[in-house]
Amino acid sequence: MTVESTATRKPRRSAGSKAKGADPDLVQLLTPEGKRVKNAKTAPYDKYVAGITPDELRGLYRDMVLTRRFDAEATALQRQGELGLWASLLGQEAAQIGSGRATREDDYVFPTYREHGVAWCRGVDPTNLLGMFRGVNHGGWDPNTNNFHLYTIVIGSQTLHATGYAMGVTMDGADSAVVAYFGDGASSQGDVAESFTFSAVYNAPVVFFCQNNQWAISEPTEKQTRVPLYQRAQGYGFPGVRVDGNDVLACLAVTKWALERARSGEGPTLVEAYTYRMGAHTTSDDPTKYRADEERESWEAKDPILRLRRYLEASNHADEGFFAELETESEALGRRVREAVRAMPDPDRFALFEHVYADGHALVDEERAQFAAYQASFADEEGGK
Amino acid sequence: MAETATTKNLPLAKAINESLRAALESDPKVLIMGEDVGKLGGVFRVTDGLQKDFGESRVVDTPLAESGIVGTAIGLALRGYRPVVEIQFDGFVFPAYDQIVTQLAKMHARSLGKVKLPIVVRIPYGGGIGAVEHHSESPEALFAHVAGLKIVSPSNASDAYWMMQQAIQSDDPVIFFEPKRRYWDKGEVNTEAIPGPLHKARVVREGTALTLAAYGPMVKLCQEVADAAAEEGKSLEILDLRSVSPLDFDAIQASVEKTRRLVVVHEAPVFFGSGAEIAARITERCFYHLEAPVLRVGGYHAPYPPARLEEEYLPSLDRVLDAVDRALAY
Structure with missing residues (x-):
């Protein structure tokens, strides 16, 4: 649903729309019960998944299951002291897999620190995501290998990088597109507002993919906005759509639509994936202090994996063998991740002086030498014993 | 020319x-x-x-x-x-x-x-x-x-x-x-010269009694200061630092080992300014060469003042000469 089609609607006082019942704004292709929906609202997007094969549907299911398994393993590794912190994506698998699978190899993705599912789709090995959470680096992958930028921790900064990259795509005359991930909390940041302005002014081929998971640590979306977030796009002169973020098919279709707009010179699009952060903000957070169990329980019924499973089963696209095999693969992934993290060595102590500059810097050289001399003084002591 | x-x-x-x-x-x-x-x-x-x-x-x-x-x-x-x-x-x-x-x-x-x-x-x-x-x-x-x-x-x-x-x-x-x-x-x-390295300081004027270190807009002021000091028979060396990060401490050290006195001049506030870092490091490197503490001339710990007061805030010919005299008095 585009902004234009709802322009006459009165803005609601609250953007959270915690009210029960169907959300009239929401683009949904699969109901929580796993039923395929087709109506006037889905019509603009149906064609983007019309030709989807059972194999591809099973692929989406597999992506979500493996991503959730990886995420659970990382949470466990934090509890075991192997990671310093983990930001779980639990509940947001459909938003990430649907949008991630919509991208093309030459597209470029700018993630926050929670886009483990998108990283999976881009081909980044999940173990590479864990280095920064273990504290051995600040980002363990080459962004240009998979066109997947490093995780950005400062909220919203990456939306400007995405916009600038997209401006460069236009200057190059290429038809690639860019996806900028951010959350409901980030929507309040000036950088996000500026990225909307710049992308609109330069008609940059960028899709702003906002996962509205309802909570910015302890603050509900009502603390960020008075209007539904997707409607913000209207003020900048580009379309905004709210999609069911727990519906992988809808996320895939709507993101494909937005990417097609970007490629064909129609500029930016805002996609608000309406979802829920089922877990804590990070492993350091305690959601029992600020939100009710009932709210979480109401979202359990909308689980993204469960609904696709129901659809796959009802349409006979997957049998017991498929699910059993996936279970085995899933456990193997967990094991591989666990072993990889435990085997991850601490960096050499001199690594802290590495790559500070591309062309070197006299002060870094001087301090490295001082540090080396200091370290060497212990060797002398030991040698003198 | x-x-x-x-x-x-x-x-x-x-x-x-x-x-x-x-x-x-x-x-x-x-x-x-x-x-x-x-x-x-x-x-x-x-x-x-x-x-x-x-x-x-x-x-x-x-x-x-x-x-x-x-x-x-x-x-x-x-x-x-x-x-x-x-x-x-x-x-x-x-x-x-x-x-x-x-x-x-x-x-x-x-x-x-x-x-x-x-x-x-x-x-x-x-x-x-x-x-x-x-x-x-x-x-x-x-x-x-x-x-x-x-x-x-x-x-x-x-x-x-x-x-x-x-x-x-x-x-x-x-x-x-x-x-x-x-x-x-x-x-x-x-436009066809071969430039020196970007982050190296340059001796603008050779001198023997004291080194003035500056960059950007203050280099010209230091030249005026050195002219005025020369009239009084004082020979000042001027170092155009050109780069603030990295700072060319080797060049400052070489100059200070010769002149034994250093005054750093910048428009920025003195407190936690680049002059403070220069003073600390040069004291460490040249402790036995220095005849006077490293002095700094710069802005005050106050918001940049209205234009009618900026001449009071900015380093001026007389303020730098005053610092030169104080350094030479040690």
Whole structure:
């Protein structure tokens, strides 16, 4: 649903729309019960998944299951002291897999620190995501290998990088597109507002993919906005759509639509994936202090994996063998991740002086030498014993 | 000296303009971005005529949003471009400070060297032009404290031309502080000379009694100070530091070992300024050579004052001479 089609609607006082019942704004292709929906609202997007094969549907299911398994393993590794912190994506698998699978190899993705599912789709090995959470680096992958930028921790900064990259795509005359991930909390940041302005002014081929998971640590979306977030796009002169973020098919279709707009010179699009952060903000957070169990329980019924499973089963696209095999693969992934993290060595102590500059810097050289001399003084002591 | 094919007598602002033009001509990936840099040529006309000759996609008028300018420049650099962005005035850089400190400075290290951001951030800085609030500040120390950035400031037209060439060629982000009150000072620029390294200081004038260390707009003042001191029979050496990060401590040390006295001059507040770092390190390196403590002349710990008071705030001929006398009295 585009902004234009709802322009006459009165803005609601609250953007959270915690009210029960169907959300009239929401683009949904699969109901929580796993039923395929087709109506006037889905019509603009149906064609983007019309030709989807059972194999591809099973692929989406597999992506979500493996991503959730990886995420659970990382949470466990934090509890075991192997990671310093983990930001779980639990509940947001459909938003990430649907949008991630919509991208093309030459597209470029700018993630926050929670886009483990998108990283999976881009081909980044999940173990590479864990280095920064273990504290051995600040980002363990080459962004240009998979066109997947490093995780950005400062909220919203990456939306400007995405916009600038997209401006460069236009200057190059290429038809690639860019996806900028951010959350409901980030929507309040000036950088996000500026990225909307710049992308609109330069008609940059960028899709702003906002996962509205309802909570910015302890603050509900009502603390960020008075209007539904997707409607913000209207003020900048580009379309905004709210999609069911727990519906992988809808996320895939709507993101494909937005990417097609970007490629064909129609500029930016805002996609608000309406979802829920089922877990804590990070492993350091305690959601029992600020939100009710009932709210979480109401979202359990909308689980993204469960609904696709129901659809796959009802349409006979997957049998017991498929699910059993996936279970085995899933456990193997967990094991591989666990072993990889435990085997991850601490960096050499001199690594802290590495790559500070591309062309070197006299002060870094001087301090490295001082540090080396200091370290060497212990060797002398030991040698003198 | 008469102008030759490769030597021109240019105001400092025009020297930067010619340097940007040369960069745009030689590298199609170089972009100019900023507020009013297009048709107007910037509020100081530093980019005058560039958009007319290179087009709107290479000389880009941006929305009025400094964080957006630097943030999108980072994205363009990730795409392979070499943006040269203009911040209109020193006091307007702070909306971009977040992008500069948390993103621009750290990207190379956090990507383990995989990502280079060859971006130049041009900032006209300093006072002495009778401007309103936020148009006369010297925030270089706020950037020098951040690892990952390089910070330079030319004092004359020739350095302005060549240091800009080198800053654009650098694979590291460079904050390029332009001494706005010297924009109209003319100097010889040889566009075919082979420049020295970007981050090395230069002895502007040899002397024996004391070293004056400065950069950007204060180098000219130090020359006036040295002239006045010479009339009193005092021989001062002047060091144009040119680069604030890295600082050429070897050059300062060599000079101080000769003169045994050092006065550092900058417009920025003295407290936690670059002079403080120089004083600390030179004391450490030259403790047995020094005949006097390292003295500093700079701005006070007060907001930059209204224009009618700026002469009281800025280092002046007499204030620097006073410091010279105090150092020589030890």
